[in-house]
Amino acid sequence: AVAVVASLNVDHIVQAPRIPEPGETLMGFSTSRELGGKGGNQAVAAARLGADVAVIGCVGQDEDGDEYLNALAAEGADVTHVRRSALPTGRAAITVDAEGVNSIVVVAGANADIPAAAAETAIGALPSLRVVAGQLEAAADATERAFAAARERGVLTVLNTAPAADAAGKLLPFSDVVVSNEIEFRQLTGQDPFDGNGLRRGSADLFAAGCRWVIVTLGAEGCAVLDASSSAHVPAVAVRAVDTTAAGDSFVGALAARLAELPGDPITADVVAACGFAAKVAAVVVTRHGAHPSLPTLAEVCAQQEG
Ligand code: ADP
Numbered sequence: 001a002v003a004v005v006a007s008l009n010v011d012h013i014v015q016a017p018r019i020p021e022p023g024e025t026l027m028g029f030s031t032s033r034e035l036g037g038k039g040g041n042q043a044v045a046a047a048r049l050g051a052d053v054a055v056i057g058c059v060g061q062d063e064d065g066d067e068y069l070n071a072l073a074a075e076g077a078d079v080t081h082v083r084r085s086a087l088p089t090g091r092a093a094i095t096v097d098a099e100g101v102n103s104i105v106v107v108a109g110a111n112a113d114i115p116a117a118a119a120e121t122a123i124g125a126l127p128s129l130r131v132v133a134g135q136l137e138a139a140a141d142a143t144e145r146a147f148a149a150a151r152e153r154g155v156l157t158v159l160n161t162a163p164a165a166d167a168a169g170k171l172l173p174f175s176d177v178v179v180s181n182e183i184e185f186r187q188l189t190g191q192d193p194f195d196g197n198g199l200r201r202g203s204a205d206l207f208a209a210g211c212r213w214v215i216v217t218l219g220a221e222g223c224a225v226l227d228a229s230s231s232a233h234v235p236a237v238a239v240r241a242v243d244t245t246a247a248g249d250s251f252v253g254a255l256a257a258r259l260a261e262l263p264g265d266p267i268t269a270d271v272v273a274a275c276g277f278a279a280k281v282a283a284v285v286v287t288r289h290g291a292h293p294s295l296p297t298l299a300e301v302c303a304q305q306e307g
Contacts, residue, residue, distance in 0.1 A: 001052040001128050002260045004253075005119055005146045006039025007111040007137030008057050008072075008082070009090040010064045011291065018097045028095075035071055036291040037090055037111070038135045038162055041246045045253025045295045046133075047075040049281065051260055054078040054129075056122045056146060057138060058110040064089035065110070071292070081122040085110035090137075100243060106137065106163070114142035123149040130260040133252060135160040140167035147174035156259055156266065159211075160252045161188055172209035177259075177271065179215045179252055199224055199231070213271050215255070217248055225275050227268045234275045237283035237304075246291040247282045253295075254281035280305060 016028040039057060047053040055077050059065030061084045068089065072079050090111040096102045119142035123132065132150040134143040134157075147157045151174055159175035161168045164187040172178065185193045189202030193216040203214040203226045217223045222236040258274035259266055266274075281296060284304050288294035296304075 001054060001126060001130060002046050002256045003054045003056055003123065003126055003129055003132045003146070004039050004043040004046070004256070005114070005132065005134040005138050005143045006043050006055050006057040007037040007090055007108070007135065008040040008055075008059050008068045009037030009092045009106060009111070009137075010034070010068070011036035011092045011094055013094045013096060015096050019095055019101070019103045034290055034292065035068055036092060036246075038137045038160065038249050040068065040072070041249035041291050041295070042133055042135070042160070042253040042256070043072065043077055044075050044292055045246075045250040045281065046257040047077050048295050048297045049254055049257045049301070050298050051257035052128070054081060054122070054126050056081045056114065056119050056142070058083045058085045058114045060085055060087055060089040060110045062089055064091070081118070081125075083114070083118060085113040087113050102245070108137070111138050114139040116141040116145040119143070119146040120149045122146065123153065123155070129153070129155050130262070131156045131158060131256045133158040133160065133256040134171070135162050135252075136165040136167050137163065140171065144171055144174060147171060154265075158252065158256050158259070160248070162248060164188070169209070172206060172211055175211045177213045177215065177255070178206055178211045179217065179255065181217045181248055182219070185216045193218065193224065194221075199226070203231075213268065215271070215275060217251055219244070219247075222279060223251075223275055225268070225272050227271075230268060232272050234272060234279055236279055239283045239287050241286040243289045243294070244286050245289075246294055247286050249291070250285040250295055251278040251282045254278035
């Protein structure tokens, strides 16, 4: 099974001709409202791919919270460890311009209120747990305690360092697998992942901090997978991308789902193979619009490979 210490947000999206300048008011084209949040997206991605998923998180005592809980349950996810906070459900305000480029402000709300002790207890209470995934949108203390408890149980921990935030540093010692995109890798290590030496040097810092594998996703360029002594490149699947929303989240969800299927502790070849699978899943996601609506089932991933 997979547990995700998850941010659960409701996204409020406006389509505009361009991103407004500071102080400027623009007329937009349309608005929409969707369920999102990196953690929630990752959990739904893994569930649709057939993983047994438990969500550790927090929503408000509001309608958004009810809606998110119902949606997760409808995906077959275990929501026993999603608590209700006095703070409102997390929310994101997203502006998307005519080229599909977005700018996002997230207000954590209840996501900041996941009790660390409850996260730790949840890890202990979940049977047949193999992988715990987390990101930096949910309470870092809760993620840290969950990861520490997972480590003690021999459960693999996967940290997605998104969005770029200082809390990554304290989570690295508890993270077996670190997944960063280009921007996050630069922020975390000060190195350019497109440069071979930069990639090696930056990853060496992450290994020194305690992680075992570093995965740097590079958009349409695929991803790099490194362990302390080797590196591999996993190409992206060539597709016509229309909306990259949730590409990284689906990659992390798919990676966690695949790693949870391994009979024992992974070796580097397993991690590389899991990234190949995650790239196939993300390639489907970028051909569709939205976050949850774009996340494929296993059958849909296989169909794209054949098509
Ligand atoms: P994030 O969305 O977190 O910035 P990336 O843009 O690096 O993450 O994308 C994550 C993964 O999604 C990539 O490693 C790749 O496998 C896949 N992906 C992203 N963009 C494309 C694309 N245009 N075509 C095919 N695959 C893509």
